[in-house]
Amino acid sequence: MDDRFNTFAGWALFAGIVGLGLSAISGTYFSADKPHRPDTLGYEIEGVVEEGGGGESAVPLATLLAEADPAKGQALFAKCASCHTADAGGANGIGPNVHGVMGETIGTGHGGFAFSDALKSHGGKWTFENMDAWLKSPKAFAPGTKMTFAGMGKPEERAAMIVYLNSLGSNLPLPPPPAADAPAADGAAGTATEAAPAVDAAPAAGATAAAAPAN
Numbered sequence: 001m002d003d004r005f006n007t008f009a010g011w012a013l014f015a016g017i018v019g020l021g022l023s024a025i026s027g028t029y030f031s032a033d034k035p036h037r038p039d040t041l042g043y044e045i046e047g048v049v050e051e052g053g054g055g056e057s058a059v060p061l062a063t064l065l066a067e068a069d070p071a072k073g074q075a076l077f078a079k080c081a082s083c084h085t086a087d088a089g090g091a092n093g094i095g096p097n098v099h100g101v102m103g104e105t106i107g108t109g110h111g112g113f114a115f116s117d118a119l120k121s122h123g124g125k126w127t128f129e130n131m132d133a134w135l136k137s138p139k140a141f142a143p144g145t146k147m148t149f150a151g152m153g154k155p156e157e158r159a160a161m162i163v164y165l166n167s168l169g170s171n172l173p174l175p176p177p178p179a180a181d182a183p184a185a186d187g188a189a190g191t192a193t194e195a196a197p198a199v200d201a202a203p204a205a206g207a208t209a210a211a212a213p214a215n
Contacts (some may be wrong), residue, residue, distance in 0.1 A: 061132055062175040064159035073164025076157055080149075086168055095147070102126050102162075102170035118144035128175060131162050 077086065083095040090097045096113040107120035119142050124130055133140075135158045138147040152158045166172055 059155070060178055061128060061155075061159065063177040064155055065128060065163055065174050066177045068156070068159040068163040070160070070164045070167050072157075073160035073162070076152075076161050077164060088169060098165060098168065100169035102128075102131065102166045102168075103172050106130065116142070116144060116146045118142040118146075128162060128166075128172075131165065132158050135161055 077084075080095075083093050085091060085093055085097045086099055087097075088099045090099060092109075092111045092113045096109040096115070097111060101109070104126050106122045106124050106126055107115040109115065122142050126134075130141075132155075134142070135152045137151040138145050138149055139151075152161065163174070166174075
């Protein structure tokens with residue numbers, strides 16, 4: 001009786017082990033081809049700012065404009081040529097002709113282009129700051145605009161585009177870059193002040209030497 005019980009218990013244990021092993025193997029097999037959720041969803045689109053921050057430069061716009069290359073801006077504008085023309089007197093396309101746009105009143109242009117109410121009601125002129133904000137995110141600058149361009153995320157590229165646009169008949173003077181920080185100059189002045197007593201000490205030594213013959 002005991003032998004029969006031990007045999008039955010042994011087979012039951014063996015069957016349980018085999019079942020557990022088959023379960024693990026089948027689970028691994030059937031999940032092998034299933035897609036796994038990536039650690040980071042989506043993918044980065046070059047030149048587009050991530051919502052909520054990022055993409056900004058600590059360098060002032062005036063400095064970026066002073067260092068910008070109009071030729072680079074012209075190369076970047078090639079992506080815009082499907083909608084905009086840039087030659088003087090050029091026809092409007094899907095978007096307005098941009099010759100002489102810098103300094104113009106926002107939402108006016110020329111040639112009778114039908115600007116959106118969002119731009120026509122914005123007010124102001126196409127200053128360097130306004131154009132930078134527009135190129136960064138048209139929808140944020142003028143909510144409701146018909147412009148479908150997502151925006152340029154890199155400040156250096158926006159600056160290059162702006163100086164190129166400015167060269168197209170506007171030629172507005174660029175804003176001067178901010179002056180360099182003064183601590184270095186202050187430090188130099190402090191060094192000169194500390195060195196001054198050494199110069200004053202020389203005559204004292206000479207006076208002592210001159211007084212010696214009187215003895």
